[in-house]
Structures are given as structure tokens and as C-alpha cells.
Amino acid sequence: FFRSHMATKHVYQLGEACFFRHHEESWSIGKVIEKLGDGLIKVRADEATTASPTCSPQKDVVPSRLSGGPIKTCPISGDFTLSEEDLAPLVDGALAPVSDLLNMPWLHDAALLHHIRSHYFKDTMYTALGPIVVALNPFTWSIPQYKDERMADYIKEGTFGLHGCSKQPVHTWSIAHLAYWQLRTTRMNQTILVTGESGAGKTEAVKMAIRYLAAVSSAQASEAIREKTTAITQKLDATSPILEAFGNAKTLLNDNSSRFGKFVAVHFDTQGLICGCEITAYLLEKSRVVQHASGERSFHSLYQMVAGATPAERKEWGLTASPKDYRALAAGGEPTIEGVDDAEDYRAVRRAMDVMGMSSADQNGVYRICAGILHLLNVQFSTKVGDSGANEVARPEGQDLASLQRAASLLEVDAEVLLNSLTVKRTQLFTKPLNPSQSANNRDALCKALYSGVFNYLINCINALFTPDAVQAASRESSPTKEVSPRRASLAPLRASPKASGLWVGLLDIFGFERFDQNSxxxxxxxxxxxxxxxxxxxxxxxxxxxxxxxxxxxxxxxxxxxxxxxxxxxxxxxxxxxxxxxxxxxxxxxxx
Ligand SMILES: Nc1ncnc2c1ncn2[C@@H]1O[C@H](COP(=O)(O)OP(=O)(O)O)[C@@H](O)[C@H]1O
Ligand SMILES: [Mg+2]
Missing domain, CATH: 1.20.58.530 (Methane Monooxygenase Hydroxylase; Chain G, domain 1)
Known part of the structure; x- marks a missing residue:
């Protein structure tokens, strides 16, 4: 069948229904009304079939969140003259609903998009493609069949779902379910790969999968064991606001875009219970600390601390309450995000750090470095003509000098040493004064290195907390507020040696494909x-x-x-x-x- 459609050239007849390429909709449906010769065909859009199926009220939120503009719910009308290559035959049954895209009677982009699109407008965000789940971002949490309560229906299936006979509609949960039971039955580690464009919903999907793994693994356990697992999952949940604060930023595609890739390995013990996890982070986009495009922001953490620091912290870190006072934060234009309260998010991150067991001294240390970065990036270098007649950096004065001194004090280094290291090139043989642009490059490179150091430190703290030893130590503590100190735990190797079973489910959440006007x-x-x-x-x-x-x-x-x-x-x-x-x-x- 596949061959018969792919290999033979289709001859379109007048009045025949077909798919045709549409400049906005990618593919649309119409019928041939005229054959113009030279391979050109005139097609009339079919208003009845191009009208989106009844749109649910939840879709109202979509237009404001999607960068591509509002989703069209109006039918397409008019006549279009196209070359034959821009048409695809609408074979019998091509529009009939399919539950698995592998069962499509006609394999073509047009038909594929048609099915996914009609699922979307029927509030079915997930579509099976054999063992793969194709997910569209619904931009709403209020679709009844995807509420967390429905997880129980998937969990109940146990190993039944393994044999391709699951009664539940596909979901991120089905993939997590399959991975968990494959792990238990085959004792082979599993990896779930989440991929898609930036803003497609990958990070949320990973969070959903981790929550599901926690739920499915403890479903059969006793109340006491379930409590222990809950404590671990609470800590796992607490990692999200921290990672997102320090590693996510607003981009043109996504208000909360991950600017790093991560691989989370969720470890299970011999009874199949979660016993730890290990995060590997890849390629933090550290250049964002020093520059970001118009309409975007730097990392959330920096705005959060400016908005939410307590009066005592503000004094210690020398911060005003306005992001516009910091060059690093103001470059994108509007430094706030609609519907986001940075000050409240700051408090949420601090609470999450508490749950993780990070001491206030360590938390403070992290934010002191961030404040140091903000001040250092405010230091601008100007030119003077040096002894050699070449342009050199002039000694900073006024606001620049104040920012430099503040940064040095927060970073616990001598201001003169800091200035020298930024403005003078030193080799074993000579020292040479640098010009302002070279010094600014040094300043930026230092800030990028400092921020990625902070980020890696946080990842290490999280990993240290979730080594099986640390988890065991924490679960021995009777009081849930007495967590194992990350300092103590960090003495253990950071790469978790997997618990007795050595089994894990890995989730790969890599940054999505991006294409901007200017690409770094x-x-x-x-x-x-x-x-x-x-x-x-x-x-x-x-x-x-x-x-x-x-x-x-x-x-x-x-x-x-x-x-x-x-x-x-x-x-x-x-x-x-x-x-x-x-x-x-x-x-x-x-x-x-
Ligand atoms: N399953 C979902 N249900 C509702 N909203 C979602 C869902 N997945 C993503 N979103 C929304 O889309 C935004 C972007 O999702 P995210 O997972 O950060 O994208 P990605 O990681 O692919 O860049 C989220 O901040 C959230 O508002
Ligand atoms: Mg992401």
C-alpha cells in the first residue's frame, strides 16, 4: 500500500478532494476546481472541513501564550493556484480518526498534521506513534482527563500495560509507566527522551514523568514506606524551582525556557522504590548573564533576588529594588514577565533551598556571588591615552568605582586586585595594560564563569542530597525538618553509586531547537x-x-x-x-x- 501511493504519480481529477499547501496553515483541505496546464492546479478551500472542530473554552488562553500568534479557529476560504507538488491526494479514510498514527491509511505530512490538529482541538494533547508519544502543549492545566487524579487509572494497570493492551489513552504517564515496568521486569535501565522545539513542553513533561515514577513505584508500598518516598519526592519537587530559577530565562518562545540541558537518572532500590537521583546538566547558556536579546531576560534568579531580597539582604548585597538599575537585567527592555511575581518566586526558591537542606550560609553565599555579578557588570571602562601612546583603560570613577568596590567586597577579593586582573594582561615575561573593550571582555568572561560556577554548585548540592547514602541518612532522621546537610553529603562522591539494584530510569530534557534573528x-x-x-x-x-x-x-x-x-x-x-x-x-x- 505504502509503495502504491509513493511510487505512482497521482493524477488529480476535477472536483477531487485533496490536501493543499497553505502559507499559514501548512496544509489545508480543498477540492480541485481547474487544471491550468504546466502542472498548475486551482484549488478551492473547503470551508466546512478546514473549520477547526468545536474549540473548547480552554483554548481561549492559547492565543496570548503562543509566539506564533493566535490559533486560527476560522475556516479557510478562497481559491489557490498551486503547482502539483503542493497538493497531496486525500485518499479514502485519510480523515477518519486514528488512535495510533502508525495506523494512518496514508503516510503524508498533510494527513499527519490533520490528525494531530484534530486531536488538539478535541482536547487530546497526546497521540500515539507506535511506542512514541507525540505531545502538543495545551498551555492549560484544566483539561479534565489530564488532571493528576487520573494517574491512579494508569498506575492500576501494573504490568498489563506492558503488553500493548493498555486501556488508558496515551500520555506522558503511559511512557513513564512503561519505562518503570520494563525496568522492573527486564532489569534493564531505561531512558525516556523528550525532544521538541523550545516551548513545546519538554520540561513540564519530564516533571510529570518524575511525579508519575514516584507515584507508581510507591503504589503497592506500606503507609510507612510511602511516607518515606513522599519525603524524597518532595525534595525532588523542590529541585525544580531552584533549577528553573538559576537555569531558566524568558525567551521569545517561552517565558520559562530552560537554558541548559539535563539528564535526570531516577534510581530505584531492589523493591522498585525511588532511592535517589542524579542530575547531569549540559551547556548552561552562560552568555545570557552578560547579554540577552530584546524582549528576553537574563536568568530568573537575578530578577528574583532584586525583587524579593529582604531589607537586611538588600543592605548586605547593596541592591536596589529596580532591575533597571542593573545593566545585565535591563537589556531586554521590559524586565518583568506578565503573570510572574519575581519577589514571590524568590521566596519560593529560598523555601525550596530550605527543603533541600541547604544551610542559610550556603544560600547566602550563592546570592552574594549573584549580587557581585550584577555589580561587576555595571562597571564600564573608559579610555585614556597611556604612556605608550596607546588607548588604555582609565581608572574607574564615581558609580563605576563604587560598583567595582561593591562587587569585590561581595566576592571577597581585593578591589585593586580585581581591577588589575581585568585591565592588565600579565604573562611570565611582561605586563601590558588592556583597552576598554578587552577589559570588558575579561569582566564578562569572569561573570559568566562565576554564574556557571554557582549553577554547577547547586547541581552538586542537589546530587549530594540524592545519593543513596544521603537519602538513607535523611530517611533515618525522625523529624522531616532535620535534613542531611549538603555539605556533609557532598563528602560522598557526587556521581551517585546506584543503590543495590543499580537500576534507573533516565529522562533526557535537552534544550529545544531555536532559530533567532541573531544566533549565538x-x-x-x-x-x-x-x-x-x-x-x-x-x-x-x-x-x-x-x-x-x-x-x-x-x-x-x-x-x-x-x-x-x-x-x-x-x-x-x-x-x-x-x-x-x-x-x-x-x-x-x-x-x-
Ligand atoms: N502539559 C502541559 N500542560 C499545561 N501547560 C503546559 C504543559 N506543558 C507546558 N506547558 C506550558 O508551556 C510552558 C513551556 O513549557 P516547557 O516545558 O518549559 O517547554 P520546553 O521545556 O519544551 O521549552 C510552561 O511554562 C507551561 O506554561
Ligand atoms: Mg525546557
């Missing part, structure tokens, strides 16, 4: 990561199966798929873009151009 090096790295994941996906889904079919003597030449391996090779292969960048960086006379 980080965007290139982010997009390369996504290309590699896509390639891995193609490998698992297509390449391996096709190789198997070929080995069995089947003719698979007609089956093609979009393979992005050439893109991956171009970027990261031998002699590729990253190779060239690396050699340019190693070259002492290398330049940015």
Missing part, C-alpha cells in the same frame, strides 16, 4: 544537539529496521526518509564546522571572523 554560538551547540538526537531517532526508527528488512531480502529501495546525517557530519564530523572552530581557537593568530 550557544544556539549552534543547542541545534547540533537536537540534530544529533534527531539522527539517533532516525537510526532507531528507520535505519535499523530497514537494515533488518534488507537482511531478510525485502526490497526497501522505495522507502525513503529524511536523514539528517549529512547535517550532523557537516557540523561535527571530521573537517566540519566545529573542527574548524577548534583549530581556529588553537591558532594563536586566529580571529573571530
Amino acid at each position: 554560538f550557544e544556539q549552534l551547540c543547542i541545534n547540533l544537539t537536537n540534530e544529533r538526537l534527531q539522527s539517533h531517532y532516525a537510526e532507531c526508527i528507520f535505519r535499523r529496521d530497514l537494515d533488518e528488512y534488507k537482511a531478510e531480502g525485502l526490497d526497501v529501495d522505495q522507502i525513503s526518509y529524511q536523514d539528517n546525517q549529512p547535517v550532523v557530519d557537516l557540523l561535527s564530523g571530521k573537517g566540519g564546522v566545529f573542527d574548524l572552530l577548534n583549530s581556529e581557537c588553537r591558532n594563536p593568530s586566529g580571529t573571530d571572523t
Whole structure:
């Protein structure tokens, strides 16, 4: 069937219903009204089928949250002249609902989008694609069938769901359920890969999956054991506001966009109960500390501390209450986010740090460094003509000097030493005064390194808290307020040696694909990561199966798929873009151009 539709050229008849490419809707439905010759065909949009199915009231919130503008719920009308390649036949049954996209009678982008779109407008955010779940971001938590209470129905299925006979509609929970029971029955570690564009809902999906893993693993346990697991999951929940405060920022695509990738391995003990977790963070977009695009923000944590510091903290950190006073925070224009209370979020993060057992001295240390960064980034360098006649940095004065001294005091270094290290190049043989732009580069590099140091420190604190030893020690404590100190726990190796069972379910939440008007090096790295994941996906889904079919003597030449391996090779292969960048960086006379 697949071949018959792919291999033969379709001849369109007058009056025939078809899919056609639409400049806004991607693909729409219409019927052929005229054949103009030279492969051109005139199509009339079918108002009745292009009108979105009745839109539920929850969708009202969508238009204001989506960067792409409001979702069209109005029918498309009018005539369109298109080349034949921009048409796709609407075969019998193509529009009939399918519960699994693998069962679509006609494999084509147009039909695929049609099914996903109609699911979305029927409040069915999740669609099965064989073992994969395709999820659309509903931007609302009020859809009844996805409320947390429904988790119990999935949990009840136990191993029944393993055999592809689950009665429950697909959901992030079904994937987590499957991963958990596969782990228990096969004793093989599992990984759930969450991928999609920035703002697609990946991070929320991971949080949902972790909550489900906690619930399913403790469902059969006694009340006492469940209480212990609840304590662990409470701490796991507490990690989200901390990671999101320090690693997330508002971008044009997502008000709460993760600016780092993470792999969370949730560890289970021999009874299948959660006994720890380990987070590996990748590539924090630290350049955001010093610059961000118009309409975006730097990391939430910096706005939160400015908005929410207590009077005593404000005094100690020398902070005003206005983000506009800090160059690092004001660059994007509007430093607040609609519907977000940074001050309240600051308090929530501090509470989460308490739940994690971080001492107030450690918390304070983290925020002191952040305040130091804000002050240091306010220091601007101006020019003077030096003894050699070249332009050099003039000694900072006024506000610049005050900001420098404040930063030095918060970072616990001598102000003169700090100034010197930013404005003078020192080698074993000579010292050379730098110009303002070189000094500003040094200042920025220092701030980026400091912020990523803070971020890594927090990840290490979290991991230390969740090593099986730390978890055991914490669960031995009778009072839930007496947590194990991260300092003490951090003496243990940071890479959790898995508990007795050694089994884990990993969740990969990588930053989503991005394309801005101006794309930094980080965007290139982010997009390369996504290309590699896509390639891995193609490998698992297509390449391996096709190789198997070929080995069995089947003719698979007609089956093609979009393979992005050439893109991956171009970027990261031998002699590729990253190779060239690396050699340019190693070259002492290398330049940015
Ligand atoms: N399942 C969901 N239900 C409701 N809202 C969601 C859901 N997933 C995501 N959102 C909303 O979309 C925003 C972006 O989601 P997020 O998970 O941060 O995207 P990503 O990690 O893919 O960039 C969230 O802040 C939340 O407001
Ligand atoms: Mg995210």
C-alpha cells in the first residue's frame, strides 16, 4: 500500500478532494476546481472541513501564550493556484480518526498534521506513534482527563500495560509507566527522551514523568514506606524551582525556557522504590548573564533576588529594588514577565533551598556571588591615552568605582586586585595594560564563569542530597525538618553509586531547537544537539529496521526518509564546522571572523 501511493504519480481529477499547501496553515483541505496546464492546479478551500472542530473554552488562553500568534479557529476560504507538488491526494479514510498514527491509511505530512490538529482541538494533547508519544502543549492545566487524579487509572494497570493492551489513552504517564515496568521486569535501565522545539513542553513533561515514577513505584508500598518516598519526592519537587530559577530565562518562545540541558537518572532500590537521583546538566547558556536579546531576560534568579531580597539582604548585597538599575537585567527592555511575581518566586526558591537542606550560609553565599555579578557588570571602562601612546583603560570613577568596590567586597577579593586582573594582561615575561573593550571582555568572561560556577554548585548540592547514602541518612532522621546537610553529603562522591539494584530510569530534557534573528554560538551547540538526537531517532526508527528488512531480502529501495546525517557530519564530523572552530581557537593568530 505504502509503495502504491509513493511510487505512482497521482493524477488529480476535477472536483477531487485533496490536501493543499497553505502559507499559514501548512496544509489545508480543498477540492480541485481547474487544471491550468504546466502542472498548475486551482484549488478551492473547503470551508466546512478546514473549520477547526468545536474549540473548547480552554483554548481561549492559547492565543496570548503562543509566539506564533493566535490559533486560527476560522475556516479557510478562497481559491489557490498551486503547482502539483503542493497538493497531496486525500485518499479514502485519510480523515477518519486514528488512535495510533502508525495506523494512518496514508503516510503524508498533510494527513499527519490533520490528525494531530484534530486531536488538539478535541482536547487530546497526546497521540500515539507506535511506542512514541507525540505531545502538543495545551498551555492549560484544566483539561479534565489530564488532571493528576487520573494517574491512579494508569498506575492500576501494573504490568498489563506492558503488553500493548493498555486501556488508558496515551500520555506522558503511559511512557513513564512503561519505562518503570520494563525496568522492573527486564532489569534493564531505561531512558525516556523528550525532544521538541523550545516551548513545546519538554520540561513540564519530564516533571510529570518524575511525579508519575514516584507515584507508581510507591503504589503497592506500606503507609510507612510511602511516607518515606513522599519525603524524597518532595525534595525532588523542590529541585525544580531552584533549577528553573538559576537555569531558566524568558525567551521569545517561552517565558520559562530552560537554558541548559539535563539528564535526570531516577534510581530505584531492589523493591522498585525511588532511592535517589542524579542530575547531569549540559551547556548552561552562560552568555545570557552578560547579554540577552530584546524582549528576553537574563536568568530568573537575578530578577528574583532584586525583587524579593529582604531589607537586611538588600543592605548586605547593596541592591536596589529596580532591575533597571542593573545593566545585565535591563537589556531586554521590559524586565518583568506578565503573570510572574519575581519577589514571590524568590521566596519560593529560598523555601525550596530550605527543603533541600541547604544551610542559610550556603544560600547566602550563592546570592552574594549573584549580587557581585550584577555589580561587576555595571562597571564600564573608559579610555585614556597611556604612556605608550596607546588607548588604555582609565581608572574607574564615581558609580563605576563604587560598583567595582561593591562587587569585590561581595566576592571577597581585593578591589585593586580585581581591577588589575581585568585591565592588565600579565604573562611570565611582561605586563601590558588592556583597552576598554578587552577589559570588558575579561569582566564578562569572569561573570559568566562565576554564574556557571554557582549553577554547577547547586547541581552538586542537589546530587549530594540524592545519593543513596544521603537519602538513607535523611530517611533515618525522625523529624522531616532535620535534613542531611549538603555539605556533609557532598563528602560522598557526587556521581551517585546506584543503590543495590543499580537500576534507573533516565529522562533526557535537552534544550529545544531555536532559530533567532541573531544566533549565538550557544544556539549552534543547542541545534547540533537536537540534530544529533534527531539522527539517533532516525537510526532507531528507520535505519535499523530497514537494515533488518534488507537482511531478510525485502526490497526497501522505495522507502525513503529524511536523514539528517549529512547535517550532523557537516557540523561535527571530521573537517566540519566545529573542527574548524577548534583549530581556529588553537591558532594563536586566529580571529573571530
Ligand atoms: N502539559 C502541559 N500542560 C499545561 N501547560 C503546559 C504543559 N506543558 C507546558 N506547558 C506550558 O508551556 C510552558 C513551556 O513549557 P516547557 O516545558 O518549559 O517547554 P520546553 O521545556 O519544551 O521549552 C510552561 O511554562 C507551561 O506554561
Ligand atoms: Mg525546557
